[in-house]
Amino acid sequence: MDTLLNDFSPGLFIVQTILLLGLIFLLVKFAWKPILTSLNEREEGIQGALEAAENARKEMQNLQADNDKLLKEARAEREAMLKEAREIKDKMIADSKEQAKVEGDKMLKQAQAAIESEKKAAVADIKSQVANLSVDIAEKVIKDQLADKSKQLKLVDDLLGDIKLN
Amino acid sequence: MMQVSNTFKTLLQLTILCFSLQSFAFSDAKQEGTVSSKEQVDEYILHHIKDSHDFHLFSYSNDAGERKHVGFPLPVILWSSNGLVTFMSSEFHHDDNGEVIVERNGSKFVKLHSKIYELDANASAVAFDEEHHATNAHKVLDFSITKSVVGVLLVGLFMFWAFSSLARQYKNKSVPTGFGRVLEPLVLYVRDEIARPNIGDKHYRKFTGYLLTVFFFIWILNLLGLTPLGFNVTGQLAVTACLAIFTLIIYSVSGNKDYWMHMLWMPGVPVLIRPVLAIIELAGAFIIKPFSLLVRLFANISAGHIVVMSLIAIMFTLKESLGVAGATGLSLVLSFFITLIEVLVAFLQAYIFTMLSALFIGMAVAEHDHDHHHDEQGHEVPDAEDVRADFI
Numbered sequence: 001m002d003t004l005l006n007d008f009s010p011g012l013f014i015v016q017t018i019l020l021l022g023l024i025f026l027l028v029k030f031a032w033k034p035i036l037t038s039l040n041e042r043e044e045g046i047q048g049a050l051e052a053a054e055n056a057r058k059e060m061q062n063l064q065a066d067n068d069k070l071l072k073e074a075r076a077e078r079e080a081m082l083k084e085a086r087e088i089k090d091k092m093i094a095d096s097k098e099q100a101k102v103e104g105d106k107m108l109k110q111a112q113a114a115i116e117s118e119k120k121a122a123v124a125d126i127k128s129q130v131a132n133l134s135v136d137i138a139e140k141v142i143k144d145q146l147a148d149k150s151k152q153l154k155l156v157d158d159l160l161g162d163i164k165l166n
Numbered sequence: 167m168m169q170v171s172n173t174f175k176t177l178l179q180l181t182i183l184c185f186s187l188q189s190f191a192f193s194d195a196k197q198e199g200t201v202s203s204k205e206q207v208d209e210y211i212l213h214h215i216k217d218s219h220d221f222h223l224f225s226y227s228n229d230a231g232e233r234k235h236v237g238f239p240l241p242v243i244l245w246s247s248n249g250l251v252t253f254m255s256s257e258f259h260h261d262d263n264g265e266v267i268v269e270r271n272g273s274k275f276v277k278l279h280s281k282i283y284e285l286d287a288n289a290s291a292v293a294f295d296e297e298h299h300a301t302n303a304h305k306v307l308d309f310s311i312t313k314s315v316v317g318v319l320l321v322g323l324f325m326f327w328a329f330s331s332l333a334r335q336y337k338n339k340s341v342p343t344g345f346g347r348v349l350e351p352l353v354l355y356v357r358d359e360i361a362r363p364n365i366g367d368k369h370y371r372k373f374t375g376y377l378l379t380v381f382f383f384i385w386i387l388n389l390l391g392l393t394p395l396g397f398n399v400t401g402q403l404a405v406t407a408c409l410a411i412f413t414l415i416i417y418s419v420s421g422n423k424d425y426w427m428h429m430l431w432m433p434g435v436p437v438l439i440r441p442v443l444a445i446i447e448l449a450g451a452f453i454i455k456p457f458s459l460l461v462r463l464f465a466n467i468s469a470g471h472i473v474v475m476s477l478i479a480i481m482f483t484l485k486e487s488l489g490v491a492g493a494t495g496l497s498l499v500l501s502f503f504i505t506l507i508e509v510l511v512a513f514l515q516a517y518i519f520t521m522l523s524a525l526f527i528g529m530a531v532a533e534h535d536h537d538h539h540h541d542e543q544g545h546e547v548p549d550a551e552d553v554r555a556d557f558i
Contacts, residue, residue: 004403007216009281011245011308013404015315020408023322023383028375031329035353036374038336045340 130163207479213262214475215468216280217312217402219255223395235260240316245307246273246284255310264292264300275306282308317399321386325379329353356381356520364524369420369531373524376416380409381520388467388512392474392505400515401467403460410460413523414452421530455526459519466515470508477501 141155201210222237239256248271257268264278267285274285276292283303285292293301311319332349335342342350360381361374387399399405427433429447432440480497481490488496 006281008403008407009217009308010404011310012217012312012314012402013408014307015309016318016405016408017411019315019318019322020379020383020412023325024376024379024412026326027329027379030326031333032375032378034333034336035329036357036371038333038340039350039354039357042340 134159134163201479202482204483207476207483211472211475211479213280214396215398215401215471217314217398218280219258219277219282219310219312220260221313221316222260240313241311242282243309243311244275244282244284245309246271246275247306248273251275264303267291276300276303278303282306282310313397314399314402314405317387317390317397318405321383321390321399324386325382329382352382353378360517360520360524364521365528365531368533369528373416373420373527376412377520377524380412380523381516384409384463384519385513385516388515389509391467391471392508392512398467398471400463401471403464406460406464407456409463409519410456413459413526414456416523417526417530418451420527422533424533425530455522459522463515463519466511470504470511474501474504474508477504 137159138156141152141159201207219242220237220239222235224237225233225235228234239254242251242253242255242257244251251270251273253268253270258266258277262277262279264276264283266276267290268275274289276283276285278292278300282305283292283300284306286302286304289302292303295301328345328349332342332346332353335346341347356378357370357374361370361377365373384400387397390397391400429451430444432443432447435443477500478497480500481494484493484496487493
């Protein structure tokens with residue numbers, strides 16, 4: 001202990017204190033502060049870059065998902081459009097068929113009506129012609145056989161009997 | 167694996183180099199005459215452990231049988247009873263026994279066991295008592311640029327150059343190249359393994375500068391002590407005391423309210439015990455902690471130097487019993503492995519000093535509101551930090 005105390009040099013202690021103070025001050029100012037700041041910045045930069053990469057990855061995933069969704073939607077839409085087109089086509093065909101049928105029916109009916117009315121007209125015509133003929137015949141007969149009254153009546157009856165209406 | 171073996175090889179080569187130069191310096195460097203007996207070896211080692219006033223590299227005997235010393239003198243700066251005195255250490259002519267008297271400003275100075283004494287006014291030679299203490303001379307305040315101061319200056323310049331150039335590298339690139347690539351992991355190591363875990367994320371930044379300075383200062387000086395230049399800076403009590411007191415001042419100044427509260431008026435214990443605890447805590451903070459720091463570093467490094475030099479000295483001391491080849495071989499093998507261990511110790515002591523400084527600072531700035539638990543009787547349950555502190 002005595003030797004230790006004897007070896008302790010107060011002068012060296014003071015010199016060392018001054019030098020150490022100076023060294024700490026200089027190193028803190030010119031070395032540790034810039035070094036630690038740069039290291040911190042670098043670490044934060046790396047952290048930021050990692051986070052950005054992670055975000056980019058997630059965004060990429062989202063984008064991919066969006067794309068898939070869009071593609072699916074487009075496909076579904078195409079499907080729907082095709083289906084609709086098919087339906088429209090079918091409907092159009094059906095419609096035109098229906099219309100054609102209706103039109104045909106209508107034309108048929110008109111034709112039938114026309115035929116009917118023609119027929120009626122023809123019948124009426126025939127009737128009037130028959131009547132005229134009858135009158136003519138009757139005239140002739142009358143002219144011929146006006147003498148015999150019984151013959152006249154018989155003739156009328158025969159004539160009338162011959163004529164048959166439809 | 168390759169890298170590890172390469173590193174190991176380099177380390178080995180370095181150690182062999184250091185060791186061979188050291189043994190060379192030792193076998194040639196002699197204070198007076200030759201070093202061969204056990205007493206001379208003891209004296210030589212004790213002399214080496216002390217600080218010295220000149221930078222002595224080695225000595226040799228020339229053909230005429232004179233001792234020649236190779237080295238250079240260092241300035242001696244003294245605060246004597248007649249004011250400031252400066253002269254070169256060469257004025258003492260390598261004398262260490264108080265025989266050469268240097269007169270400056272009316273004061274007479276002698277060098278005795280690496281210490282400079284001022285002779286009393288009427289004395290013309292040093293007188294000794296039975297225990298070989300000077301009776302008519304007193305020590306003076308010695309601000310000399312001693313070998314240790316030279317070491318401190320060299321290491322300081324080296325650190326300033328190395329780390330400011332590392333700092334400058336960051337200005338234009340984010341990853342340093344060259345020597346900076348070696349330094350950066352060390353800086354990160356101190357920050358992430360010493361400062362941050364012991365002080366805590368919130369406060370560590372403020373103290374990292376001090377811890378980095380102290381870590382590299384001690385480590386480089388420890389390694390410098392293993393070179394044959396013969397520095398023993400971290401084995402000087404004054405140096406380790408200075409470092410320990412810096413730590414003491416830092417943790418005392420930055421201690422928060424909780425820290426002083428727990429020291430002076432410990433909550434959760436009976437009032438009567440509190441003053442007793444306060445005395446123990448005060449002694450712990452102001453005496454035991456810094457003392458453990460300064461003695462641990464001083465003792466480890468001094469012991470390392472003594473052991474390495476003693477093992478090298480085996481080649482003289484056991485020459486008779488083992489023969490020249492045997493003694494030299496034994497000395498080579500033993501001192502080689504001890505030097506390897508000393509390389510480890512150099513790092514370990516720097517680490518321990520810095521780690522404990524960080525721990526003490528961490529204890530002073532820790533926020534206690536959440537990490538202290540009290541049991542039913544109101545006694546404090548010690549947490550890991552307290553328990554750890556008990557082991558130091």
